[in-house]
Structures are given as C-alpha cells and as structure tokens.
Amino acid sequence: MSLLEVKDLQVRVEEREILHGLSLTVNPGQVHAIMGPNGSGKSTLSHVIAGKPGYEVTGGQILFKGEDLLEMAPNERAAKGVFLAFQYPVEIPGVTTWNFLHAALNAQRKARGEDEISSPAFLKKVREVAKSLNIPQDMLKRGVNVGFSGGEKKRNEILQMALFEPAVCILDEMDSGLDIDALRIAADGVNALRSPERAMVVITHYQRLLNYIVPDVVHVMSKGRVVKSGGKELALELEESGYAQFEDAA
Amino acid sequence: MPAVQETVERVRRIDVDQYRYGFETQIESDKAPKGLSEDTVRFISAKKNEPAWMLEWRLEAYRRWLTMTEPTWARVDYPKIDYQDIYYYAAPKPKKTLSSIDEIDPEILKTYEKLGIPLREVAILEGVEPPPGGPPSPSRKIAVDAVFDSVSVATTFQKELKAAGVIFMPISEAIREHPELVQKYLGTVVPTSDNYFATLNSAVFSDGSFVYVPPGVRCPMELSTYFRINERNTGQFERTLIIADKGSYVSYLEGCTAPQRDENQLHAAVVELVTLDDAEIKYSTVQNWYPGNSEGKGGIYNFVTKRGDCRGRNSKISWTQVETGSAITWKYPSCILRGDNSSGEFYSIAISNGFQQVDSGTKMIHLGKNTSSRIISKGIAAGKSQNTYRGLVSAHRKATGARNYTACDSLLIGDKCGAHTVPYVEAKNSSATFEHEATTSKISEDVLFYCIQRGLSQEEAVGLVVNGFVKDVLQQLPMEFAVEAQKLISISLEGSVG
Numbered sequence: 001m002s003l004l005e006v007k008d009l010q011v012r013v014e015e016r017e018i019l020h021g022l023s024l025t026v027n028p029g030q031v032h033a034i035m036g037p038n039g040s041g042k043s044t045l046s047h048v049i050a051g052k053p054g055y056e057v058t059g060g061q062i063l064f065k066g067e068d069l070l071e072m073a074p075n076e077r078a079a080k081g082v083f084l085a086f087q088y089p090v091e092i093p094g095v096t097t098w099n100f101l102h103a104a105l106n107a108q109r110k111a112r113g114e115d116e117i118s119s120p121a122f123l124k125k126v127r128e129v130a131k132s133l134n135i136p137q138d139m140l141k142r143g144v145n146v147g148f149s150g151g152e153k154k155r156n157e158i159l160q161m162a163l164f165e166p167a168v169c170i171l172d173e174m175d176s177g178l179d180i181d182a183l184r185i186a187a188d189g190v191n192a193l194r195s196p197e198r199a200m201v202v203i204t205h206y207q208r209l210l211n212y213i214v215p216d217v218v219h220v221m222s223k224g225r226v227v228k229s230g231g232k233e234l235a236l237e238l239e240e241s242g243y244a245q246f247e248d249a250a
Numbered sequence: 251m252p253a254v255q256e257t258v259e260r261v262r263r264i265d266v267d268q269y270r271y272g273f274e275t276q277i278e279s280d281k282a283p284k285g286l287s288e289d290t291v292r293f294i295s296a297k298k299n300e301p302a303w304m305l306e307w308r309l310e311a312y313r314r315w316l317t318m319t320e321p322t323w324a325r326v327d328y329p330k331i332d333y334q335d336i337y338y339y340a341a342p343k344p345k346k347t348l349s350s351i352d353e354i355d356p357e358i359l360k361t362y363e364k365l366g367i368p369l370r371e372v373a374i375l376e377g378v379e380p381p382p383g384g385p386p387s388p389s390r391k392i393a394v395d396a397v398f399d400s401v402s403v404a405t406t407f408q409k410e411l412k413a414a415g416v417i418f419m420p421i422s423e424a425i426r427e428h429p430e431l432v433q434k435y436l437g438t439v440v441p442t443s444d445n446y447f448a449t450l451n452s453a454v455f456s457d458g459s460f461v462y463v464p465p466g467v468r469c470p471m472e473l474s475t476y477f478r479i480n481e482r483n484t485g486q487f488e489r490t491l492i493i494a495d496k497g498s499y500v501s502y503l504e505g506c507t508a509p510q511r512d513e514n515q516l517h518a519a520v521v522e523l524v525t526l527d528d529a530e531i532k533y534s535t536v537q538n539w540y541p542g543n544s545e546g547k548g549g550i551y552n553f554v555t556k557r558g559d560c561r562g563r564n565s566k567i568s569w570t571q572v573e574t575g576s577a578i579t580w581k582y583p584s585c586i587l588r589g590d591n592s593s594g595e596f597y598s599i600a601i602s603n604g605f606q607q608v609d610s611g612t613k614m615i616h617l618g619k620n621t622s623s624r625i626i627s628k629g630i631a632a633g634k635s636q637n638t639y640r641g642l643v644s645a646h647r648k649a650t651g652a653r654n655y656t657a658c659d660s661l662l663i664g665d666k667c668g669a670h671t672v673p674y675v676e677a678k679n680s681s682a683t684f685e686h687e688a689t690t691s692k693i694s695e696d697v698l699f700y701c702i703q704r705g706l707s708q709e710e711a712v713g714l715v716v717n718g719f720v721k722d723v724l725q726q727l728p729m730e731f732a733v734e735a736q737k738l739i740s741i742s743l744e745g746s747v748g
Contacts, residue, residue, distance in 0.1 A: 050703050052703075078702070078705040083703075084703050086700065090700045093718055094717070094718030094721035095715070095721075103706060105705070111705065160704065164705070
C-alpha cells in the first residue's frame, strides 16, 4: 500500500481555486521533489496535507496509510505521523524549545494511547537526538525559534522531525533564506533521517537543494496541477530550460 | 473553522461549571444586622472586643465615608451598589472556645481541604518537576492565616514564628495584644480618608493578617493568608498590615476564592506595607474570586487598596499579582519610595474572560533620592472582557536620580474583548529617567497552527502561548505559587485551554 495518496485534489481559498485536480502517490522509503514556479500551488498542497485552516477542499481525497486524512484534525494527523517542516517557523516567546518539544511529544503519544514520557527520560532522548544532528544543546534552552538565525530555525525543524519520527515529512521550501553552508547542514540532517519506512516530500523552487537531497521522483507543478513527473534528471533539465515550457501544458 | 475562531467560540461557552471553588459551606453564622450605620460599626468593634481608640478610629472613618462619593474614573461599568443591602459582618458560630486546630468546625476544615489550603502544620511537598538538570525541589513550610468571611479561623506555625520573633496573627488579635505597633502603623500608608472604598474598609474591616518582623530577622518561612467568602450577601473587608523593621525580610502570599452566586458581592480590602531601613517585603497575590457566569451574572466586585511605603533607606517592596477572578477588579498595588535608594517593583498578570472587567495597575511615587522602580504588566483579554492597565509613575522635585522602567504587554484572544493602557508620567525634576514600553498582540493563527501541527490540541497550544507570554511575571512568584498560578491561568481560559 502506498503511504500517501493524493487523488484528484481540488482546493479553494476564498472562492479562488488553487489546486485543480492534483494527484500524487508516495511510497515508503521514497523522496519526492515537487518543483514549480511561484503561485503554482506547492505550498497550498503542503498546508492541505497538514490541515491548516483556511483552505476549502472541494473535491478529491488524501489517503494516509489507506485512511482518509481530510477527516482528521491537524493534531491527529501529527500523532499519526504527518510532519510539516515549515517554510517560516514561528517564534514562541517565553516557551523553551525543550518544554515545547516535551509537550508536543507527549500530546502525540497520548493521542496514540502510549504512556507519556517523563522529564528526565525526555531530556536524555532529546539530548541524544540533538547530538546526533550536531545541534548545540544550548538551542534547547532558548525560546522556540526566538532570535534564531534562518539556519537555526530550519535545524530546529529537523530536530523535531528526528524526535517525532514521522512516517511522512513534508519539507516546505526548506532552502529559503539559507546560505550554501546552512543549506548543506540542513540537508545532511534530512539525509540522516531517510529510511526504508519513511517518505519525504521536498517542495522547492530551485534545483540547488536537490544536489544535497537527491530525490527518487521529481514532479513539476504548474497552475495547480502536476504537469510532468520523472527521475532526478528532470530537476536538472528544469534548471537548464526553466518553467516556461510547462506553462502551456497546464 | 479557523483556529482562533474556534477558540473564541469555546471561550464564549465558558460556564460557571469551570469555576472550581464555587461550592458553599453549610454552616451556622453569626451576622451583624443588614446595612451600614454607626451601630454596625459599634457592633463589629464590640464583637472584636476592641479598645476604645479603635472604635473611635472606625467611627471617624465612617463619618468621613458618609461625605464621600463613589469614584467613577475607572474603566468599569456596574449597577449602583446598595450599601444598605449588605451584611458587614458574618462569622461562623463557634461551638466553643478553640484551643487547637482539632477543635475547628469540621465543615470549615473540610472547606479548606477542598480548596487545597493546609491548616495542619505540615511541610508542603511540592509536586513540582525540577528544572532540567536542576536539583529536586526541597519541601518547604508555609504558615497560613485562614480568614473565613469576617474572621480568622486558624493561624498555623505561630509558635515557630514566635521563636524567631516574628508576629503573625489575625489583626483583630494584634489590636488587643500589640496595640502599640498597630497604633503606630495602622492607617499611616493608606489613611482613613484615602478613597471611598478604603474609608469604608476603615470603618467596617473585620479581620485580616498582621505581620511584624523585628530588626535583622529573615522570616524563616513564607507567610500566607487565605481569604474565603462563604456567606450570602456579605461583604468582605479585610485589613492587612505588614511591617518589616530594619534589615528584615519577609515573603507573604495571599489567595482568595468565593462560592458562585447570582448576586454580586463586595470585597473592599486594604493592605498596608511598611519597610524600614534595609528591609524588604515581597507580597504575592493569586486572586481567584468568583468571576460571574457566562452571561455576566454574579461575581465579586473587588475594590482593593494596596500600598507599600518604603519608609527607610535602601528598602524594597515588591508586588506580584496574578488576577484571574472577580467580575470587576479595581486595584492598584503601589509603592511610595520615600527612603533614599529605595526600590519598588510591580509584576502583574491580569486575565479577563467572559464579561469580566479589570482596571488594574500601579503607582510608583518617587520621593527619595536615587530611588528606582520597575513595572512589568501582562494583560490577557478573552471573551467579551475589558482589560485596562492604569499606572502612574511620578518623581518629586527632590527625587533626584529617580529611575523607572515600565513594560506593559497585552494579549488578545478573539475580537470581542478589549485591552487598554493608560500610563500617567510626572517628572518634577530633570534627572529622572523613565522608560515606557507597551505592546498589544493577538495570538496568531500561524502560531496556533504550528503548535497543533506538532500534535498539541487547540487548548494546549493556547495554554502554552499564554504561559510563555506571562513567564517573566510567573518567575517572580514563589515556586509552589507559580505552579498553582500556571494551573489557574489555564483554568481561567478554559474553553480555550485544557
């Protein structure tokens, strides 16, 4: 069974249709890249999968491990293993990263009917995970993303991904605002989390990111549809010729 | 439904059921005849076996009160109070004279047990998680004075405090046993003529706590008073007086609850603090009077005058308050910085929900040289509530080198509530340095969605954001209070918080 199946998805925002029948099938262990120009609907897709309010699904469905994802509350989706790495992670002043991650992990465990994890056990776990990703311990004590650089914010997203061990990770424009060194560090973190059970959907404008996170499948989106799919070489082709050739296809 | 919209909907449905202290204790009580007159004042004074000077003091206040009018400048709106429709004194009928805690009416003991207030002298074991990597929290002792309607029903750890030289007793007892101290300080910080509600309190106050810490003594434990209104149609007029003599230190906590009733009840307290040279008082309040129901019916009118006088050099007074209850709050814990180099602090969290109205803040009056003050106020408005910060910072002509820092932050949940900031600043000398910062923000959809995407529920997300918002102030509370306050904040925003 495929892990994530988007079938003929139609989505509106304030009366305007953004996705006009988008389909996508993601299997365990795969990395899919979704590329496309601004306004093609890439971020809308990631938001709808995660359940962000403000989008109206007018047709189609999303199945996650065969279950209807659109019927689930966003926090339920998180507990089932859907993770969205945000393009612009928010700041939460006064709440330490450590505290936030502990609360979130316990909320997920509770939803799955598992025991909550105690503070000392959690502390041990989060320190190990941070260490494995070369993330300084100091980051855990600071307010969530408060005063973090662009690179630190993205690493915080990857830390959470590693901690929650989701089945599907959606990475929304992970490369935005990162210089080449920060990009490489972030990509190394993502690569460390690739596994035969886990799938990733990498949303990006530029081929550059895909030099570091090498995809199995590349999709090109234009005007709310997937207009072409192929192997990793499709990304290189795009880099050469640009998106213009697909405008007509849409 | 968008997340914030959903929160607003839930807040709107907030109901009396969520006030967890709204039960009533069935007990016989001894009441003064309804209404206010010279006879009422004499009745209360006689009940307390007061000396003649105390009765005179009260009567003078009463006569002055008759000439005064109720203030209307606060941003609060309520129907006219009928002062003749209130009982000014109610006390549980004692079965016999008490000599130990075991003789207190079991109904009252049960009340305090239900409220989680220890009337037995046991060290409190905290159920507090130590900070990451930190040492486990030690168990600590807290002495409690419990005031039930108009009388103090128990004061714990008196012996241990006495050994340290600290006097901690109901003020009605202090008037009889330490008249010289009471006469020297009572009404010197909040004069009987101060304001309408303070003057009323001076005439009819029935009980409250008295604390005296002798020179050089650091009070060996936290002192606390727990106020409970039980009787119907009764006003509570407590009076607290705390004196920290030269070089002493005391930390004092107060908590308040009341049963839920359809009619409004009046609470008009006066608290006076005095610090002499090098002394410090830390005064913390967690106020959780019944706030009224979802239609705005019932609830406590909380009209309170709290003021501290840093009378001595290098002395310090610090107010910390967590205000979550009451239908109306009218309260401005203030500091008079009289002694040179003295300092005052005001840390406040004021939460309003439903139809609650809060008008609260502080006054920092700089009189001495090189005095400093700090104000951190966090207002959170939800439902259809109105939340106003009102503050005054003033520097007298001779208060050279006065410094103040003020930060007022407001957080709005939903779009039917209001937050207002009314700062007054007066500097009468050019060497004063006053800084003021203010922000107003809403909990954004993006922040909520981020938290929810990580697995938190709507309630948990709001709770987390709010607790982060008030963190600077929560940190000022003694540990066991901070944990309580954190829970209380969640309960107050219930509907939006789990």
